[in-house]
Amino acid sequence: MTCSDDGSGAPASLAVQLRQQSPVAAPIVSVQVLKGGLATNTTDPVNGDANASPLVALNGSSGSYNVFVDKSDAGTESYELMVQCKTGSNGSGADTGTAISGTSTGTPIPALPPSVVAGLVASLLALAGFSAWRRSP
Amino acid sequence: MRGVFALAVAAVVLAGGASAHTQLGSLGAAASATDSYQVTCSDDGSGPPKTLLLQVQDTTSASAPLVGVEGHRASQNSNSVDATSGDSNPSPLVYVNGGSGVFDVLVYKTGAGADSYTLTYHCYTGVNGTGIHTGTAIVRGQNQ
Numbered sequence: 001m002t003c004s005d006d007g008s009g010a011p012a013s014l015a016v017q018l019r020q021q022s023p024v025a026a027p028i029v030s031v032q033v034l035k036g037g038l039a040t041n042t043t044d045p046v047n048g049d050a051n052a053s054p055l056v057a058l059n060g061s062s063g064s065y066n067v068f069v070d071k072s073d074a075g076t077e078s079y080e081l082m083v084q085c086k087t088g089s090n091g092s093g094a095d096t097g098t099a100i101s102g103t104s105t106g107t108p109i110p111a112l113p114p115s116v117v118a119g120l121v122a123s124l125l126a127l128a129g130f131s132a133w134r135r136s137p
Numbered sequence: 138m139r140g141v142f143a144l145a146v147a148a149v150v151l152a153g154g155a156s157a158h159t160q161l162g163s164l165g166a167a168a169s170a171t172d173s174y175q176v177t178c179s180d181d182g183s184g185p186p187k188t189l190l191l192q193v194q195d196t197t198s199a200s201a202p203l204v205g206v207e208g209h210r211a212s213q214n215s216n217s218v219d220a221t222s223g224d225s226n227p228s229p230l231v232y233v234n235g236g237s238g239v240f241d242v243l244v245y246k247t248g249a250g251a252d253s254y255t256l257t258y259h260c261y262t263g264v265n266g267t268g269i270h271t272g273t274a275i276v277r278g279q280n281q
Contacts, residue, residue, distance in 0.1 A: 032171065032207050032243050037278035039171040041245040056169045068207050070216035072247065 006097030181272030210235030
């Protein structure tokens with residue numbers, strides 16, 4: 001993830017949230033965010049319901065963040081990851097420039113459409129078929 | 138099969154008391170509490186490193202959230218979660234084939250509630266946790 005000033009203001013934090021999707025299986029899915037030794041995490045405790053994990057934010061300002069999605073046990077899982085760079089600390093302020101790229105998924109994440117950020121739907125273990133959508137600010 | 142055997146051997150070695158490379162830690166009550174470390178794999182004369190082995194054991198009572206570890210270097214990641222809090226069994230042993238250099242290691246938990254853990258980390262000369270033990274050093278980053 002890269003946070004930058006898209007004209008809305010300099011980024012101060014990256015907010016992330018995760019929602020598990022079908023299939024409803026035993027593992028639970030978490031996301032960790034790392035930048036410069038600072039880290040946070042959030043877990044969706046219930047698989048397949050409408051509720052996402054708690055929203056968390058990492059105050060890492062502008063630049064690249066590492067974002068990891070993992071699960072607690074064996075078995076294929078799907079998830080929706082929502083990411084948004086914000087101009088304020090702790091996920092406050094306005095949305096600002098947010099870009100995402102994939103590494104160990106094996107499949108490049110498609111370029112995001114030109115509106116504002118960001119979530120992506122993916123599966124763990126199978127790790128195939130990323131798609132992306134954006135959330136209006 | 139050879140890889141499975143080698144990993145099993147490594148697990149035995151780890152279980153056999155390579156305690157110099159264990160890190161005790163705790164996570165605060167906030168669900169987002171995360172500890173970060175940097176583990177450096179280097180050639181201590183045993184050979185250049187190919188992989189970092191990781192394992193975590195949740196040492197708090199069974200009512201506590203689960204504890205996991207995530208290892209990362211370049212585009213290589215792996216994670217492992219201790220499925221049962223407070224018992225004598227650690228999480229599955231996992232590895233990150235990152236070569237020599239600095240690995241980011243995060244310890245996290247799956248919900249609110251304070252937790253304690255023991256992190257085990259070892260650099261090995263072979264991929265997928267094979268080979269022999271080589272230079273391993275850790276520095277704590279964030280402590281939540």
